[in-house]
Amino acid sequence: xxxxxxxxxxxxxxxxxxxxxxxxxxxxxxxxxxxxxxxxxxxxxxxxxxxxxxxxxxxxxxxxxxxxxxxxxxxxxxxxxxxxxxxxxxxxxxxxxxxxxxxxxxxxxxxxxxxxxxxxxxxxxxxxxxxxxxxxxxxxxxxxxxxxxxxxxxxxxxxxxxxxxxxxxxxxxxxxxxxxxxxxxxxxxxxxxxxxxxxxxxxxxxxxxxxxx
Numbered sequence: 001x002x003x004x005x006x007x008x009x010x011x012x013x014x015x016x017x018x019x020x021x022x023x024x025x026x027x028x029x030x031x032x033x034x035x036x037x038x039x040x041x042x043x044x045x046x047x048x049x050x051x052x053x054x055x056x057x058x059x060x061x062x063x064x065x066x067x068x069x070x071x072x073x074x075x076x077x078x079x080x081x082x083x084x085x086x087x088x089x090x091x092x093x094x095x096x097x098x099x100x101x102x103x104x105x106x107x108x109x110x111x112x113x114x115x116x117x118x119x120x121x122x123x124x125x126x127x128x129x130x131x132x133x134x135x136x137x138x139x140x141x142x143x144x145x146x147x148x149x150x151x152x153x154x155x156x157x158x159x160x161x162x163x164x165x166x167x168x169x170x171x172x173x174x175x176x177x178x179x180x181x182x183x184x185x186x187x188x189x190x191x192x193x194x195x196x197x198x199x200x201x202x203x204x205x206x207x208x209x210x211x212x213x
Contacts (some may be wrong), residue, residue: 006040007028014028015039015154021036021039021125022125022126023082024038029064029066029158029159029187030061031061032126033061033094034061034063044163056211058183064189064206066158076106080106080109083111083185083186084114086184086203090181093152094115094182096119096151097117097120097149097153097154097167098122098154098155098173099119099120099157100124100165101121101124101142103157105121107157107158111156119146120145120147121141122141122142124169125168141172148173148176148177149178150178150180151171153179154183154184155173156183159185159186160185160187160202163190163192166200180198183198183199184202185200185202186203187202187203187204191205
């Protein structure tokens with residue numbers, strides 16, 4: 001994607017296909033607020049239903065397009081191997097890698113293979129979010145993958161935007177009886193070193209300069 005107009009067009013197309021705003025945020029690697037703003041620009045919603053962005057240029061966010069990696073299995077494997085290397089110093093006690101759906105799943109599969117762990121998958125609550133309080137929804141662990149209980153875990157996702165999804169996943173693992181040891185992402189847009197005491201590793205850290213938001 002080259003510019004905001006492309007993002008708006010993509011958000012509109014996804015909305016027409018029935019994607020929730022939370023799923024659109026996930027697909028476009030932007031915050032939920034940005035996804036809502038993009039959908040509104042397509043004319044599919046009443047702009048007065050959402051608070052105006054901080055300025056006329058739109059919300060404060062950074063769009064990350066890593067499709068050049070994701071569409072090629074070899075590139076995806078190389079990137080995920082680098083992510084696994086960031087986690088490799090954590091020791092041998094970890095025997096489970098949790099991928100945050102959707103994009104975290106393929107990355108987690110390679111990380112798990114590199115670090116010789118089982119794989120679990122977590123669907124965050126934002127996939128169900130359309131409007132209102134996201135806390136009204138619940139995330140879920142897939143029953144088709146490994147169980148979390150009494151296991152030390154790595155957590156894998158593609159990006160950290162606000163940190164909400166990663167925080168939710170760490171909490172969900174603990175509630176299920178697991179022990180999140182470390183998290184890793186391709187890109188950290190928030191610049192966080194840890195979430196709830198769990199260290200965060202990233203291949204790329206994106207920092208906005210001169211943003212007073």
